[in-house]
Amino acid sequence: MADGPTITTIAERAGVSIASVSRVLNGLPTRQETVRKVMAAADELGYVRNAVARSLKSRRTHQVAFAMADVGNPAYLAMLRQIQPVLKAAGYRLVLHSTDAVVADEIDVLHSLGERYVDGLIMVPLRVTEAHLEMLSAARAPVVIIGQVPEGSRVDNVRADSHTGVGLAIDHLHQLGRRRIGMINGPLDTVPGAARAAGYRQALADVGLPYDDDLVQIGDFYRAEGRHAVTELLARVPDVDALLCANDLIALGALDVLRAAGKRVPRDVAVVGMDDTDLAAASWPSLTSVSLGSAERGKVAAELLLERLQGGDREPRLVTVPPRLVVRASTAGESDAQGKGNLE
Amino acid sequence: MADGPTITTIAERAGVSIASVSRVLNGLPTRQETVRKVMAAADELGYVRNAVARSLKSRRTHQVAFAMADVGNPAYLAMLRQIQPVLKAAGYRLVLHSTDAVVADEIDVLHSLGERYVDGLIMVPLRVTEAHLEMLSAARAPVVIIGQVPEGSRVDNVRADSHTGVGLAIDHLHQLGRRRIGMINGPLDTVPGAARAAGYRQALADVGLPYDDDLVQIGDFYRAEGRHAVTELLARVPDVDALLCANDLIALGALDVLRAAGKRVPRDVAVVGMDDTDLAAASWPSLTSVSLGSAERGKVAAELLLERLQGGDREPRLVTVPPRLVVRASTAGESDAQGKGNLE
Structure with missing residues (x-):
């Protein structure tokens, strides 16, 4: 808004x-x-009046919805x-919409596209159910899904690649000489949980390490659950030398537990998170x-939606944003990366 | 939405x-x-149809806007x-709306209340200008301001009390025996910057410590600026024994600088942030x-707005949410709060 004429610049020009x-x-x-002065100034500055009148005429609302599980998730x-x-620039x-990952709420959001209160929707469902697919095929406004949808779905789709992302982390840990690499995951019936579990198995095979059930602990994507899961794993495998955590909150929980157990990070145990929050x-x-490109996925989703809103029909597109490993002190080998033990 | 009947429950009931x-x-x-089955099930479940038709009839949009400077700010x-x-429950x-703290954008949001695209607005302006006050007095929908507005403004207002909050921190540091307590602040022409500066002066006087210009450094509310400001202050006052930082990001910058300088936290320098993010x-x-009750202020603001939306006219209200000091390891005296130096 700051770029075009605003009521502030009109007021200056009109002297009111x-x-x-x-x-x-x-x-x-x-x-x-006053009316005369304002209208003259507005015309001079090229101000387009009355968005409501415009939207009634064009049947557009100039609103776009973003629906995700929890606005508190980084x-x-x-x-x-x-x-x-x-969106603002356009x-x-x-x-x-914050759906708390409740499927009925997500379906309700898709349904209410029929009320035409928005021109389009960007949605991040945690699981894509049959009901989602039904509603998507009947959706009355353009939709972009951030996440995994089945092959052949007729919808714009932006994906992360956590499978490859897990591989980057395992590769890094393996190169640092770690051989007993544990995995702390979230629930396996979520899209991220399943993809990360598969990525872990594959990555171990790629670097020639055996898969060991004892090195895997399933918890949930929160710090307290992360603490609990790491405690269990440590009790079972005291000589674990690295932990791949399925998100950063779990990894913070891991740091808590390792600190309390007197384990040095990264010397004794290297720790990797995911999401790079x-x-x-x-x-x-x-x-x-492991950055899964959340920011980039948001940007691409918004751009795909704008294309549809402004350009109309085209074939659905699938964009996969590649992951990136961001190396910091919790794995870095050099001791000078750690400071000088300046904490009492 | 999950509580009342949804299209999911109607589909189950109708068997479609x-x-x-x-x-x-x-x-x-x-x-x-199908129409017959669905209508019967919807009636049985008491589903209220077509929000748009309802809103045309009632001239309500069932939308509320929240306008703040930057959605990235915790x-x-x-x-x-x-x-x-x-709001969702109601x-x-x-x-x-993310206004980037640009006054013209904030004014535009207030102006567009005239287009009636929302029923009400919650706004957090970083500075309240004359233009804000003008627009507020002419606003065509209920507005709740989170922040400081001049006495006598006819608007619902929810405030933090960072003046008192600074006092809690200084008191705590003084009780821990700290006597050279520095302050790293943000710009003094912002509401938070000004209130925190005044609170610092007052709190020092209350505990009987002299005010010393050398102990104050003005930067900005970000980590990199925090680092810079703390570096300057440390060079000037090497024996500073505590730092009160005007927000948590500045305090993280302080930890970075103290670590690099070989200062132990809290033994050599105790550090306090603000906002409790x-x-x-x-x-x-x-x-x-220092928690300034951001969550509580949001909740109160939403409740005040709902009162107006549902109950109509009443006198404007002012609610001040009291601050609270959350003590953690960066000031806590006991050495066991610090772990065992488990980092290499």
Whole structure:
């Protein structure tokens, strides 16, 4: 909004108060002289009036919805931070839906596209059910799905590649000489949990390490659950020398447990997180983490949606954003990366 | 949404697909038999159809806007996480505006209330200008301001009390025996910067410590700026024994600089942040921080707005949410709070 004419610049040009400009443009009773000045200034500056009248005429709402499980999750927040400016620059308002990963709520969001309260939707479902697919095929506005949808779905789709991401982490740990690499995962019936489990098996095979059930612990994607899972794994395999954690919160839980157990990080146990959130750089030692490109996925999703909104029909597109390993102190070999033990 | 009847529960009751229910409720062509089943099930379950038709009749949009400077800021995020469920439970959608703290953008949001695209607005302006006050007095929908507005403003207002919050931190540091307590602040022409500066002066006087210009460094509310400011202050006052930082990001920057300088935290220098974000618990040592009740302020603001939306006119209200000191390892005296130096 700051780029084009605003009511602030119109008020300056017309030499009247901002509130007066607002009254005139909103059609409220105002002195004739003020109306004349404001309209002249608005015309000179090329101000386009009355978004509502425009949207009634065009049957457009100039709103786009973003639906995700939990606005508190830093990965969704990273998406939101990229989606918001892309839409704002194109003149769209952002409607936010937090679905708590409840399928019925997600279906309701898809259904209410029929009410035409938005022109399009970006959605991040945690699991894609049959009901999702049914609703997507009947959706009355363009939809972009961030996440995994079955092959052949007629919908724009932006994906992470956590399978490859896990591989980058295992490769890194293997190169550092680690041979007993544990995995702390979230539930296997979620898309991320399943992909990371498969990636772990594959990556071990690729570097020639055996798969060992004892080195795998399933918990949930939170710090407290991470603590619990790492405690179990440590009790079972005291000489584990690396932990791949399925997200950064789990990895923070791992650092807590290792610290309390007197294990040095990374000398005794190297730790890797996933998602590369702000928390990774805030922790100490700072956390090596697999970036799954949340920000980039948000940006691509917003751009795909704008293409549909502005350009109309085309074949559905699938964009996979490649992962990237961000190496920090929790795995880095050099001792000087760790500071000088300056904590009492 | 999950509580009342949804299209998922209607589909179950009617024995048809979710997509069919969606088509019927959205008025799309469907077999007569299906229409009959769906309508019967919807009536039985007490489903209220067609939010758009309702809103045309009632002239309500069932949307509420939340406008803040930057969705990436954890303090705003903490508000958003509370605002969202309160509004959702009352049947309102949330429209998100990120204004980048640009006054013209904030004014534009207030102006567009005249377009009636939302029923109400919650706004967090970084500075309240004359233009804000003008627009507020002319606003065509209920507005709740989170932040400082001048006395006598006719608007619902939810405030933090960072002046008192700074006092809690100084008191705590003084009780721990610290006598050279530095302050790293953000710009003084912002509401938070000014309030924290005044609180610092007052709190020093209250505990009987002299105010010393050398102990104050102004930077900005980010980690890199925090690092820079702390470096300057350390060069000037090498024996500073505590740092009060105007937010958690600055405090993380302080930890970086102290670590690199070989200063032990908290033994040599105790560190306190403000805002008590997720980053405070993620850092190591974990960060003592002044909670200014961001989450609580969001919740109160949403409730005040709902009161107006549902109950109509009443006198404007002012609610001040009291601060709270959350003590963690960066100031805690006991050495066992610090772990055993398990980092190489």
